[in-house]
Amino acid sequence: MTSTIRISLGFILLILLTTSCSKNNDWVRYSLHGKVKSCYETYYEAENKFGEWTNGDIGYFNHNRISFTNKGVYCGTEYFDDEGKLNSKSIPKYDDGIRIGECRYDQDGKLIGKTKINQISSDVIEVISYDESGRTISKGRSFFKKNLFIGGDYETFDNGKLTGKMKTIIIHDQNGNIQSWQVIDEKGQEKYFLRYEYLEFDKMHNWIKRITFNSKNSNIPEDFVIREIVYF
Numbered sequence: 001m002t003s004t005i006r007i008s009l010g011f012i013l014l015i016l017l018t019t020s021c022s023k024n025n026d027w028v029r030y031s032l033h034g035k036v037k038s039c040y041e042t043y044y045e046a047e048n049k050f051g052e053w054t055n056g057d058i059g060y061f062n063h064n065r066i067s068f069t070n071k072g073v074y075c076g077t078e079y080f081d082d083e084g085k086l087n088s089k090s091i092p093k094y095d096d097g098i099r100i101g102e103c104r105y106d107q108d109g110k111l112i113g114k115t116k117i118n119q120i121s122s123d124v125i126e127v128i129s130y131d132e133s134g135r136t137i138s139k140g141r142s143f144f145k146k147n148l149f150i151g152g153d154y155e156t157f158d159n160g161k162l163t164g165k166m167k168t169i170i171i172h173d174q175n176g177n178i179q180s181w182q183v184i185d186e187k188g189q190e191k192y193f194l195r196y197e198y199l200e201f202d203k204m205h206n207w208i209k210r211i212t213f214n215s216k217n218s219n220i221p222e223d224f225v226i227r228e229i230v231y232f
Helices: 003-016
Strands: 036-049 052-058 064-068 074-080 086-095 098-106 111-121 124-131 136-145 148-158 161-172 178-185 190-201 207-213 223-231
Touching: 052 223
Parallel strands: none
Antiparallel strands: 036 052, 036 064, 036 223, 064 074, 074 086, 086 098, 098 111, 111 124, 124 136, 136 148, 148 161, 161 178, 178 190, 190 207, 207 223
């Protein structure tokens, strides 16, 4: 996967970590079952051994831990490098139980970005992201259905100039897990397509092993993800 696509994925992940502005608990939005305290995802290269996909070398990107209160309220996300060292941390801001923004800090606690969340309707929010200097780097709308993120329309900026537009379409299975993730540019051309397969679930029916394919027809995974879930 190219660095450009990784940056786009990072932006979309930030959108996914926003909320529908409802007061429902965030376990539902993350398709998590049971009283989850934290969820740590480690990304590996996918390796085929004895005819089955398993984890190979650890990846350099995307490792993260999401935390919740015992009421299912999202507390924040920590991001780690391949050695397990903290790279950055996102902390949400709430008003009357509704998330209205999020700040992101580097490993030393220095602010490196902010996100503002505005409620448009019960299932539509506006999300505006800023860099450490307060300049807009992205904005758009995220759409939800039954508190699940199903897609959105977004614009990206550099020094105040529009650099791109994209649309995301998310398909979930009957358990709320993401089946596919499609990104389309302003010309209607597909920029990339991610497809997910879930290999193993824990006793609470939360997935703990997953592989990702970078096209509709690919049979070689892009990565292998292992989840470590802690419950209250």
